Amino acid sequence: MLNLVLFGPPGAGKGTQSQKLIEKYGLIHLSTGDLLRSEITQGTELGLEAKKLMDHGILVPDEVVIGMISHKLDANRDAKGFIFDGFPRTVAQAEALDKLLESKNAPISVMIALEVNDDELEKRLLLRGKDSGRPDDANPEVIRKRIKEYNDKTAPVAGFYKNQNKFKSINGIGSVGEIFDGISNVIGSY
Numbered sequence: 486m487l488n489l490v491l492f493g494p495p496g497a498g499k500g501t502q503s504q505k506l507i508e509k510y511g512l513i514h515l516s517t518g519d520l521l522r523s524e525i526t527q528g529t530e531l532g533l534e535a536k537k538l539m540d541h542g543i544l545v546p547d548e549v550v551i552g553m554i555s556h557k558l559d560a561n562r563d564a565k566g567f568i569f570d571g572f573p574r575t576v577a578q579a580e581a582l583d584k585l586l587e588s589k590n591a592p593i594s595v596m597i598a599l600e601v602n603d604d605e606l607e608k609r610l611l612l613r614g615k616d617s618g619r620p621d622d623a624n625p626e627v628i629r630k631r632i633k634e635y636n637d638k639t640a641p642v643a644g645f646y647k648n649q650n651k652f653k654s655i656n657g658i659g660s661v662g663e664i665f666d667g668i669s670n671v672i673g674s675y
Contacts, residue, residue, distance in 0.1 A: 486564070486565065486591050486594075487565065487566035487594050487672070487675060488566050488569070488592065488593050488594050489506075489512075489566070489568055489594055489595050489596070489597060489672070490569045490572075490573070490593055490596040490597070490646070491506070491568050491570045491597055491599070491668075492596050492599065492642070492643065493598055493599035493600070493657055494601065494606050494631075494632055494635040494636070494639070495606065495610060495628070495631050496601065496605075496607075496610040496628075497599040497600075497601045497606065498657050498661070498664060499570045499571065499599060500516065501661055502599070502661075503516070503570050505661070505665045506568055506665075506668065509669065510566070510672065512564070512565055512567060512568050513557075513561050513564045513566070513568070514568050514570060515554060515557055515567045515569050515570065515572075516570040516571050517545075517553070517554070517570070517571045517572040518570070518571045520553045520554075520557070521535045521550075521553075525539075535549075540620055541627070542621065542630035542631040542634055544574060544575075544634065547575070547577060547578050547581060550572060550578070554572065554582070554585065555585055558585075558589060566594070567591075573642055574635075574638060574642065575638050575642065576641055576642055576645050579645045579646070580645075593646070593649075593651060594675050595646075595651050595652075595653055595671060595672070595675055596643070596646040596652050596653065597668055597671055598643055598652065598653070599655055599657030599664070600654055600656055600657050600658075601657040603636075606632055607628050610622045610631075611625065611628065653671045655668055
């Protein structure tokens with residue numbers, strides 16, 4: 486089973502690259518953002534609370550996200566593997582994910598980090614916001630807060646996987662194909 490963490494700040498291209506990985510490797514895309522947005526669309530209590538937090542660029546509590554991930558893993562027991570997109574975002578989440586995956590005998594194979602500078606991220610998110618209708622992609626102040634939140638709380642997760650020799654960095658600026666080739670080269674070594 487190939488389980489990979491596709492890592493990078495908001496707007497780095499994780500969603501775009503995930504689609505290509507799904508097509509090539511038959512993996513299941515597990516985006517915590519998509520799981521949360523599904524809850525929001527359904528109008529669940531979790532979704533309404535998550536929307537309040539997300540609209541202000543604040544992270545949703547770990548235990549809620551881990552529970553959603555566990556349910557998704559259980560619903561797809563025969564999968565070739567999973568792409569974790571947007572999770573883990575903190576070292577505590579990485580530890581919780583490792584514990585969850587260990588209990589299912591399906592550890593993380595590799596973390597692939599898409600590296601993109603902050604100015605490029607803001608441009609990408611504002612552009613995406615014009616099409617997506619997502620309020621968190623349309624407000625430059627919220628975007629900067631999300632990027633700062635990533636830099637302060639999420640970037641340290643890379644060290645967690647570096648300590649396990651599971652971290653690989655890819656330049657996230659370039660054509661979609663060039664970036665995908667870099668990701669595929671990393672996966673080819675597993």
